[in-house]
Amino acid sequence: MTDTATELASQVRTGDRRALAQAITLVESMRADHRAGAAELIDAVLPFAGRSIRIGISGAPGVGKSTFIEALGLHVISLGHKLAVLTVDPSSATSGGSILGDKTRMGELARSHHAYVRPSPGGEHQGGVARRTREAIMLCEAAGFDVVIVETIGVGQNEIEVADMVDLFVLMVNPGSGDDLQGIKRGISELADLVVVNKADGDLAPAAGRTRSDYSDAVKLLHPRWRAWVPIAVSCSSLERTGIAEVWDIIEQFSAAVRGSGELQSRRRAQSLAWMWSEIREELLSDFRSNVAVRGDLGEVERAVADGRLAPIDAARRLLDLFERGEQRGLTQSPPVT
Numbered sequence: 305m306t307d308t309a310t311e312l313a314s315q316v317r318t319g320d321r322r323a324l325a326q327a328i329t330l331v332e333s334m335r336a337d338h339r340a341g342a343a344e345l346i347d348a349v350l351p352f353a354g355r356s357i358r359i360g361i362s363g364a365p366g367v368g369k370s371t372f373i374e375a376l377g378l379h380v381i382s383l384g385h386k387l388a389v390l391t392v393d394p395s396s397a398t399s400g401g402s403i404l405g406d407k408t409r410m411g412e413l414a415r416s417h418h419a420y421v422r423p424s425p426g427g428e429h430q431g432g433v434a435r436r437t438r439e440a441i442m443l444c445e446a447a448g449f450d451v452v453i454v455e456t457i458g459v460g461q462n463e464i465e466v467a468d469m470v471d472l473f474v475l476m477v478n479p480g481s482g483d484d485l486q487g488i489k490r491g492i493s494e495l496a497d498l499v500v501v502n503k504a505d506g507d508l509a510p511a512a513g514r515t516r517s518d519y520s521d522a523v524k525l526l527h528p529r530w531r532a533w534v535p536i537a538v539s540c541s542s543l544e545r546t547g548i549a550e551v552w553d554i555i556e557q558f559s560a561a562v563r564g565s566g567e568l569q570s571r572r573r574a575q576s577l578a579w580m581w582s583e584i585r586e587e588l589l590s591d592f593r594s595n596v597a598v599r600g601d602l603g604e605v606e607r608a609v610a611d612g613r614l615a616p617i618d619a620a621r622r623l624l625d626l627f628e629r630g631e632q633r634g635l636t637q638s639p640p641v642t
């Protein structure tokens with residue numbers, strides 16, 4: 305192991321926030337020459353990772369996730385916990401202002417010494433979001449944060465990836481969003497362990513109550529993800545900070561239940577294995593695509609498949625053969641694309 309990785313890892317371990325920020329920046333880096341250092345760093349902190357409640361919070365933009373995390377977070381640190389918040393929001397890269405917006409919505413948290421708020425990295429690259437968030441979680445844990453929240457927008461792949469790296473997956477919805485079964489079906493995620501109806505205040509309070517009860521019925525129809533936990537729906541107001549302590553109590557009950565049943569431990573083992581396989585898939589695919597022999601034929605083969613001139617399975621076999629032969633001849637070190 306290089307000195308820098310060891311050094312950085314031990315600084316992270318002391319809870320040094322600048323070191324933590326630097327470490328996360330390193331694992332977020334897409335530069336190939338940073339990857340080795342990042343891997344060493346993760347190796348070094350691995351024994352100290354895993355000691356947190358990992359919570360994913362998902363929901364449509366504007367539903368109030370950041371406001372909720374600020375309210376919940378302040379409560380959680382008032383109980384003596386140390387909280388890290390990571391955001392996974394690919395849109396924050398494009399809509400310039402929203403990183404700052406998120407920062408501001410969690411302003412009080414961001415200023416606390418017991419919390420660490422890390423917005424999504426800017427930049428165009430979409431790939432690797434899951435990997436770098438997983439690694440950032442581990443770094444935060446090694447730095448002593450015992451509650452980690454990952455905020456993500458509630459769309460497709462993103463949501464699934466986040467659900468795959470946390471213990472508890474929270475779906476946040478607006479009052480009125482479950483007024484018909486169709487709406488619930490569209491809105492509800494199979495992944496939800498807890499549905500939080502936010503904005504239960506002012507004029508929206510009655511609707512929030514109805515929505516909570518609609519979701520309470522709906523979550524019973526979900527295929528349960530845990531033996532020791534049945535998904536439930538609650539309501540709160542992040543703005544007025546009511547119902548927030550109750551949400552935290554539920555999170556603690558969840559945590560105790562799934563630890564007690566041994567499911568948390570087995571879930572995390574399965575997540576680690578799934579992570580390894582997704583690394584292998586990504587590495588292999590990237591080798592495959594950069595393989596000279598494959599690259600030469602890929603366009604034509606794709607056209608043939610699209611036109612129905614070549615069966616997909618034959619095409620795959622042909623490209624894989626090219627790939628394997630190329631690998632054997634050591635042709636993977638392809639010249640850079642210009």
Ligand SMILES: Nc1nc2c(ncn2[C@@H]2O[C@H](COP(=O)(O)OP(=O)(O)O)[C@@H](O)[C@H]2O)c(=O)[nH]1
Nearest residue numbers: 364365366367368369370371502503541542543
């Ligand atoms: N009335 C009401 N508005 C809220 C509540 N929580 C958040 N908001 C508002 O909803 C908007 C979006 O909040 P934000 O936290 O950025 O949502 P996010 O996109 O899901 O992170 C902001 O204008 C908030 O002030 C709440 O509990 N009640």
Ligand SMILES: [Mg+2]
Nearest residue numbers: 369370406455
């Ligand atoms: Mg937000």
